[in-house]
Amino acid sequence: MPRLALFAIDLVAVTILVFGLYFPRHRRRDLVVAYLGVNVGVLSVTGALSESSVGAGLGLGLFGVLSIIRLRSTEVDQREVAYYFSALALGILGPLNAGPFWLTPALMALILTVMYLGDHPRLFRSYRRQTLVLDSAITDHLALIAQLEGILGARVHSAVVERVDLVNETTIVDVRYSHASADRAIVAAGVRG
Structure with missing residues (x-):
């Protein structure tokens, strides 16, 4: 699958994650920017590193360190941490073109499905x-x-x-x-x- 198509699928997926799931359920505006920013940032860096001689592991390790610092510097509950890492995972999957053409979009759909079900308002609502x-x-x-x-x-x-x-x-x-x-x-x- 062409890289631009994968980038577009990532942007659609993070839009669904943030504006379709997170914000309507939790209404925390400041984290909308964080989720979008981390997704596009990881997407960009992962895309650039996958084309360079620098290992992608180095770049992903740096983002892991930055995300831990970010998560420790503000109060976020466990649901918001799950959305944070979902946005990270979508950004990492975006530039990867490993395996069959359907694998990356299927993994992105899996992340969205799990977040939809796991954070559904009817689940354990009492x-x-x-x-x-x-x-x-x-x-x-x-x-x-x-x-x-x-x-x-x-x-x-x-x-x-x-x-x-x-x-x-x-x-x-x-x-x-x-x-x-x-x-x-x-x-x-x-x-x-």
């Missing part, structure tokens, strides 16, 4: 994560779970205490929980459908 600051110092784990379930009106699956301040009477806890009412609504919709 499950949540939150960091709470409680106005009491709670050292008993069972009492903490009971209080969290009362506050959240949900079933607590995990509660990791990040800090207990006995002087100021506060507890900071990372909570993973689910709402039973959302689970019942999903089951009811499945029964009716």
